[in-house]
Amino acid sequence: MKVHFVIHESFEATGAYEAWARDRGLEIGHSRLHDHEPLPRTIDGIDLLVVMGGPQSPSTTREECPHFDAAAECALIAQCAGAGKAVVGVxxxxxxxxxxxxxxxxxxxxKEIGKFPITLTAAGRANGKFAHFGDTLEVGHWHGDMPGLTGDAQIIAASEGCPRQIIEYGELVYGFQCHMEFTPEVVERLIAASGQELESLAAHRFVQRPDVxxxxxxxxxNRKLYGFLDRLMEAYAGRRRCLDGERPENGPEDAARGKSIH
Structure with a gap:
């Protein structure tokens, strides 16, 4: 299986997501947009697309950030989701x-910057991919925005500071506003890149100091994230086996193409 990472900035590192992929012996690809590496020209061969964080927002223009093309990324995400790939956005x-x-x-x-608990919703507690999370889990945060909700989206977890921490958009498609990929090295990069931001936000109740x-x-x-990713890829493999059984005359890519997860 192949995991492809879309990375917006060098300090928004893949952390535990890539460590999990390497630990599982998966093939890994990157689009390091800050180094002007392109997005994939085809989704053939991609099993899991992981789109990382960044200081941009979906409304950031090419004029404001030349290496960031929100429309192109959204098109890639939609193509992967529509083809039955697993997709995680961070x-x-x-x-x-x-x-x-x-x-x-x-x-x-x-605004949340630090380590604070998220609480699983009823939908989250009923979702087997998150059974090992428990009712609450301390996770990393570094954000001021949050994802939107489609009509059939399920909120899996929320925090006191943000009502949309983990969202299920489909059986294989999940948005994580929180940062479960944080490691000491990733956090150090973010602190170094934040400049005076942390100091200017010191009065916010969900913003922690660098020493904290x-x-x-x-x-x-990180272990809880590994468990989720293992369950996600088990579900993906099960979906692929099902599609192969439904369309035995075609290859797996042909079977997946045109099948929506919604």
Whole structure:
């Protein structure tokens, strides 16, 4: 199986997502947009698309950020989702995912930077991919916006500062406003890139100081992310086997093409 990462900035690192892929021996591809690497020209061969975060928003223009093309990313996301690929959006990636599904992003009620608990909703507790999360889980945050909701989207988890932390847009399509990929190295990159931002936001109740951010342990959260990704790819493999059974005369790509997850 192949995982393809869309990366907007060097300091918005793939962290535990890529560590999971390497640990599972998966093939890995990258579109490092900040280094002017292109988006994939074809989705053939991609099994899981992971779109990472960034300081941009889905409304950021090419004039404002020449290496960021929201429309092109949304088209890629929609193509992957429509072809039955697994798709995960993280922070900005989650907002782009919502846009690709037809839902406008918005501002979160609170800025969140640090480690704070999320609480699973009834839909989240009923979803087997999150059974190992428990009712609440401490996770990483670094955002001021949040993804939009389609008519059939399910909110899996929320926090006190943001009502849309994890969203299911389809059986294989999930948006994570929270950052379960954080590791000490990823957090250090974000702190270095934040400049005076953390100091200017010090009065916000869900913004933690750099020394507090550096003191957090992220291992348990990373293990929970691994568990989710394992279950997601099990569901993807099951869907592919089902499609192969339905269309035995065609190859797996032909069977997946034209099948919507919605």
């Amino acid at each position: 922070c900005l990636g989650a907002q782009l995912l919502g846009e690709a599904m037809g839902a406008r992003h918005g501002h979160s009620p609170e 951010l550096r003191a957090h342990a992220w291992d348990d959260m």
